[in-house]
Amino acid sequence: METVLPATGFLYWVGAGTVAYLALRISCLLFTAVRVWGLGNESAVGPRLGEWAVVTGGTDGIGKSYAEELAKRGMKIVLISRSQDKLNQVSSEINSCA
Numbered sequence: 001m002e003t004v005l006p007a008t009g010f011l012y013w014v015g016a017g018t019v020a021y022l023a024l025r026i027s028c029l030l031f032t033a034v035r036v037w038g039l040g041n042e043s044a045v046g047p048r049l050g051e052w053a054v055v056t057g058g059t060d061g062i063g064k065s066y067a068e069e070l071a072k073r074g075m076k077i078v079l080i081s082r083s084q085d086k087l088n089q090v091s092s093e094i095n096s097c098a
Contacts, residue, residue: 054078059086068094 053070057063058079067077071094079094081087 052076052078054080056080059083059090064090068097071097 051074053067053075055063055067055070055077058067058077059081063081067079067090071077077094079087079091081090
């Protein structure tokens with residue numbers, strides 16, 4: 001005949017609760033990862049955040065790409081750069097595309 005320890009039922013529910021908690025945490029993390037990296041968050045950029053965007057380093061690389069993309073979305077751009085010549089060139093490029 002089997003002997004059942006008095007704490008067996010309690011430990012079963014502690015284990016079940018722990019597994020349920022971990023499963024819920026992992027599900028939330030996966031959902032967040034899919035929402036951020038899979039679906040993107042493009043709707044967050046635009047009128048909800050304001051109509052103006054300040055882009056530093058906007059004459060080359062990532063800053064220039066951000067400035068162009070924000071201008072395509074209809075935002076007004078303030079470009080900040082160390083070189084006035086490059087700044088004028090990028091500004092005219094963005095104005096001609098918009």
